[in-house]
Amino acid sequence: MRFDIKCMLLIAISICLYTPSVFAQHTVSRIEGSNRYEVAVNTAKRGWQEAPAVVLVGGDAYADALSAVPYAYQQGAPVLLTNAGSLSGPLKTGLQQLKTKRVTILGGTASISENVVKQLKAMNLSVSRIQGxxxxxxxxxxxxxxxxxxxAVVVNGSAYADAVAIAPYAAKQGYPILLTDAKGLREETANLLKNKAVKRTIVIGGEASINKMAFQKLPSPVRISGANRYEVAAQIAKTYPMMTSQTFISYGYAYADAAAAASIAAKQGQTLLLTDAQTxxxxxxKVIGAKQKSAFSVVGGTSxxxxxxxxxxxxxxxxxTIFIDPGHGAQDAGAIGNGLLEKNINLEVALKLQSRLNQAGALIVMSRTSDTFDSLQTRVNKGAQASADIFISIHANANDNSGANGTETYYDTTYAATNSIKLAxxxxxxxxxxxxxxxRGVKTAGFYVIKYSRMPSILLETGFVTSPIDASILKSTTAKDRLASGIATGVSNYFDAK
Ligand SMILES: [Zn+2]
Structure with a gap:
């Protein structure tokens, strides 16, 4: 009997702990392959059951791939890649699986050789080439x-990353992607703009990519730029929004994967964002948080x-955006007991929490990161200025009775009561x-920082520094590590359940 009850309890606890994350977690799929050629084929297969027409670019010729996406979109075709010298194996199989009939090659024989053309024709495909x-x-x-x-979109011909994120939007709108260099507006581009009577241009990249002189020669130009390729991609996503029901993500330094990703994102009308390899x-x-995106397709393998x-x-x-407020600081030590100063415990836990939540993907703003002091009002203001999604104030407790011990979480009902309780x-x-x-449970109290913060906010009392039991725990680094991990998991699960 005792065994049964234990079992049921265990099952009940597991369900309580794990159900929310299973059902509400972000969904992520990965489109991969053993090399860039196979990644492109597998990406195309995700978007096209059959592709009578495909656009082919050289797997080592990123400049050619830039302009391919809007053109391919107009042809209803995916962008695929090949070796320069001969047809790559995955591509050959892919063309058969996609029941392809026509191939348009973009680029000269240096990027895709005549031998490739011969091989394509031997597969009974009709082949044409656009070059320059x-x-x-x-x-x-x-x-x-x-x-x-x-x-039209104008980018620097040597900065492919700038063009990648705009490609799905450009394709959807029917805008070609044209190139220029750092020195000025290229004649080839100027002539095309004139001949096609293009009235407006979207310039992607800062003045180092497309200088003022080139910019001024363009018809009604607007510039999208940022400190790095990720900021540029984020700015594009904000300025030219696409659907966000399925966001495509590719590595910011792998143009081959990005061309395939842009091709499928264009077809599905979805946003394409870039990522670093590790984080x-x-x-x-910021874009992902602001747009409430929750479904992602990553294009590219683990390499x-x-x-x-x-x-x-x-x-x-x-x-x-998580605002973390380590209570007290500097001249305000907070609670004192058993050789512990509350301000130091609060800061140590807060810094560990900052690192864990940052690693998990959150944007962290701290009220303090060292032994400094802010008024309670300043802390509330900093949280508001950060437009934080939640506010966490970290404290430790004290009592005249050294027997008082335990952990408790406070919320206030003035603002965001429902979500504050859920978070707690x-x-x-x-x-x-x-x-x-x-x-000691979840409790309500009108502590200043949680009363006046308008976002969901909680105040944690991790333990009593005046209790010998709690103090020995709070002195332990491993206990504080576990505590930070526990709080971070609770925060993740709160957003999961939302
Ligand atoms: Zn305190």
């Missing part, structure tokens, strides 16, 4: 094969997008199990 003396002329010639459009960059986190990025994309805390209920049990302290 250089990448600038190629882009202009590709644009000539597109329907006339009122606008989702802050600018991209370009590592597992850690997938883990971050799955975590519901990705892109959320996620964090409190995880603090208790991390520390092994007495569970």
């Amino acid at each position: 003396k250089n990448r600038y002329e190629l882009a202009a010639n590709v644009a000539k094969h597109m329907k006339s459009a009122s606008a 989702v960059p802050d600018a991209i986190r 370009t997008v590592q597992t850690n990025v997938i883990t971050q994309l799955k975590n519901a805390v990705l892109g959320e 209920q996620q964090v409190q049990p995880r603090m208790v199990s991390a520390l092994g302290t007495k569970d």
Whole structure:
């Protein structure tokens, strides 16, 4: 009998702990392959059951791939890649699976040789080629094969990353992607703009990519720029929104994967964002948080997008702004007992929490990161200025009676009461199990920082410095590590359940 009850309890606890994350977690899928050629084929197969027409670019010729996406979109075709010298194996299989009949090659024989053409023709495919003396002329010639459009995108021909994120939007709108260099507006591009009577241009990249002189020569130009490729991609996502029901993500330094990703994102009308190999960059986190994106397709294998990025994309805390307020500081030591100063415990726990939530994909703002002091009002203001999604104030308790011990979480009902309670209920049990302290529960009290913060906010009392039991726990680094992990998990689960 006792055994049965234990079992049922265990089952009940597991269900309580794990159900929310299973059902509400972000969904992430990965489109991969053994090399860039197979990644492109597998991406095309995700978007096209059959592709009678495909656009082929050289797997080592990124400049050619830039202008391919809007053109391919107009042809209803995916963008695929090949070796320059001979047809790559995965591509050959892919063309058969996609029941392809026509291939348009973009680029000269240096990027795709005549031998490849011969091999394609041997497969009974009709082959045509669009080329140019250089990448600038190629882009202009590709644009000539597109329907006339009122606008065009202009990027630096040596900065492919700038073009990647705009490609799905440009494709959807029928805008060609034209190239220029750092020195000025290329003649090939200027002529095309004139001949096609393009009225507006979207310039992607800062003045180092497209200088003022080139910019001024363009018809009604607007410039999108940022400090790095991720900021540019984020800015594009904000300025030219696409659907967000399925966001495509590719590595910011792998143009081959990006061309395939842009091709499928264009077809599905979805946003394309770029990531670092090991972590989702802050600018991209912000877009993901602001747009409430929760479904992602990563294009590329683990050699370009590592597992850690997938883990971050799955975590519901990705892109959320968390304000962490380590209580007290400097001249205000807070509670004192058993050789402990509360201000130091609060800061240590807060810094550990900052690191864990940052690793999980959140954007963290701290009221303090060292032994400094802010008034309670300043702390509330800082949280508001950060437009934080939640506010967590970290404290330790004290009592005249050294027998008082345990962990508790406070919320206030003035603002965001419902979500504050939910947050408290996620964090409190995880603090208790991390520390092994007495569970004093979730309580309400009008502490200043949680009363006047308008976002969901909680105040944690991790333990009593005046209790010998709690103090020995709070002195332990491993206990504080576990505590930070427990709070971080509670925070993630709160966003999961939302
Ligand atoms: Zn305190």
